[in-house]
Amino acid sequence: MxxxxxxxxxxxxxxxxxxxxxxxxxxxxxxxxxxxxxxxxxxxxxxxxxxxxxxxxxxxxxxxxxxxxxxxxxxxxxxxxxxxxxxxxxxxxxxxxxxxxxxxxxxxxxxxxxxxxxxxxxxxxxxxxxxxxxxxxxxxxxxxxxxxxxxxxxxxxxxxxxxxxxxREWEDADRRVMPEATGKTVIDADDAEDSDDPGTEDSDDPGTEDSDDPGTEDSDDPGTGARD
Amino acid sequence: MxxxxxxxxxxxxxxxxxxxxxxxxxxxxxxxxxxxxxxxxxxxxxxxxxxxxxxxxxxxxxxxxxxxxxxxxxxxxxxxxxxxxxxxxxxxxxxxxxxxxxxxxxxxxxxxxxxxxxxxxxxxxxxxxxxxxxxxxxxxxxxxxxxxxxxxxxxxxxxxxxxxxxxREWEDADRRVMPEATGKTVIDADDAEDSDDPGTEDSDDPGTEDSDDPGTEDSDDPGTGARD
CATH class of the missing domain: 3.40.1280.10 (SPOUT methyltransferase, trefoil knot domain)
Known part of the structure; x- marks a missing residue:
């Protein structure tokens, strides 16, 4: 590390x-x-x-x-x-x-x-x-x-x-997943210190495609991984 | 367990x-x-x-x-x-x-x-x-x-x-791997309590095919997994 x-x-x-x-x-x-x-x-x-x-x-x-x-x-x-x-x-x-x-x-x-x-x-x-x-x-x-x-x-x-x-802290990330009890929230990493602003959130609709989660989709297909 | x-x-x-x-x-x-x-x-x-x-x-x-x-x-x-x-x-x-x-x-x-x-x-x-x-x-x-x-x-x-x-202890096993610093030893599980007898060992030649180890071969191919 x-x-x-x-x-x-x-x-x-x-x-x-x-x-x-x-x-x-x-x-x-x-x-x-x-x-x-x-x-x-x-x-x-x-x-x-x-x-x-x-x-x-x-x-x-x-x-x-x-x-x-x-x-x-x-x-x-x-x-x-x-x-x-x-x-x-x-x-x-x-x-x-x-x-x-x-x-x-x-x-x-x-x-x-x-x-x-x-x-x-x-x-x-x-x-x-x-x-x-x-x-x-x-x-x-x-x-x-x-x-x-x-x-x-x-x-x-x-x-x-x-x-x-x-x-571990991650450097130079574009995005960051916010750990939570029930939810799927990804924020712009630049706004991580300012995540109270709902305007900066990038949360998927629950249940919609979520290709960054290897548990729910293929992490090895970079072509479908782009979410932005 | x-x-x-x-x-x-x-x-x-x-x-x-x-x-x-x-x-x-x-x-x-x-x-x-x-x-x-x-x-x-x-x-x-x-x-x-x-x-x-x-x-x-x-x-x-x-x-x-x-x-x-x-x-x-x-x-x-x-x-x-x-x-x-x-x-x-x-x-x-x-x-x-x-x-x-x-x-x-x-x-x-x-x-x-x-x-x-x-x-x-x-x-x-x-x-x-x-x-x-x-x-x-x-x-x-x-x-x-x-x-x-x-x-x-x-x-x-x-x-x-x-x-x-x-x-964990395993029941009804046919074979058992003996943990060791350098080696690949598999014994007949029935003889596990009597493993001092070299005649009961079933050790592979090191370096030969070893399909039970998912690290070295496919554990998901049962057809090649049989060693007996």
Missing amino acids: HDAREVVVLRYGHRPGRDDRMTTHVGLTARALGADRVIFPDNAGQSAETVRDITDRFGGPFAVELRDDQQAIVRDFEGVVAHLTMYGERVQDVEGDVREAVGIGGPDATGGASTPRDLLVVVGGEKVPWALYERADFNVGVTNQPHSEVAGLAVFLDRLFEGAELD | HDAREVVVLRYGHRPGRDDRMTTHVGLTARALGADRVIFPDNAGQSAETVRDITDRFGGPFAVELRDDQQAIVRDFEGVVAHLTMYGERVQDVEGDVREAVGIGGPDATGGASTPRDLLVVVGGEKVPWALYERADFNVGVTNQPHSEVAGLAVFLDRLFEGAELD
Whole structure:
């Protein structure tokens, strides 16, 4: 979250077409839950475009990169590598060690402050090579059950940051959603400090099309996402 | 998690083909992270089959239902309804209220023990009707940013159960993954209490095909998931 350290999510492997939506969701989840950057394989251009579009509209900073050298990225990463896999150690057992390794949270066990180090979180797509298991400083299982790489990433990041990512402020956003008990209110971000003025609200009619909410429409279709 | 209360996840809306993978991941995430049951729209038969197949192999109890009356399920649910939406109240602000409403965790604010109540967690697919926002006891935003319904469900369940779901024991599993720092070990669940015997291990060669790990292959293709 733009601290002393950088948290980078690497989507390992991507099959164009078939994986577009999952890869997009990996990127959007990385952005929403506190990572600073996501790296996609270079054949995932459509997903990259969607995540950049969301960042343009809802704010950052958050970077999206396309790279063709997945194995080299992992091998040469100068920092801590955490690989999410159902075969790994239980997240509840190792999350404290990961935090300490990258210097998140309080002083370390020796009583000194931990030194911030960059963290690469690897999320599998296609089969990952055995070398990744060996290079990883932590192979982490968010449960040892088969489920979803997006779910695993979400729980891992929420635990890594101990929920602090939920209070993140966004810069350079065009729009902002106002949390509320019953409603769907989006305001112009420039007017966020002046939201008492009903004239600045941009609230949709409830029940009408709402393509920015991935829960109700496809967040990976930037063409239908424009609301202005 | 098979307590006094039932936690049910409802996948609201599904477009066959396009949504198969997301719907499957909603179901697998619900199962892995402590829900008791998932309800899919009746056109999501393929996703239901995959989740049932995973439950057969990795254990339960976990139920999968296909229903065509999504609106009625929400309207008539006898219990608490939590709808996950980016327009909702911040999860960190309302998770305690949700827990108290369904009787998870300690005594309630009045000092008495909360009464267990069933919980319906609604995860949007297609556009959800405005009536859902109104019926929901809680509209909950896991961030007010667009990301992924699978990620939102995962963080919501992990916070709802305060991590207790990660320690869940599975019944009637054929196989069990052994968490480890570097390795990919699957054992016959019947031999789980006797795993010192190397003869009972069923560990894959590292780096070989591993279709049970959604991080490395498609968990939604039951045809390639069989390893025995």
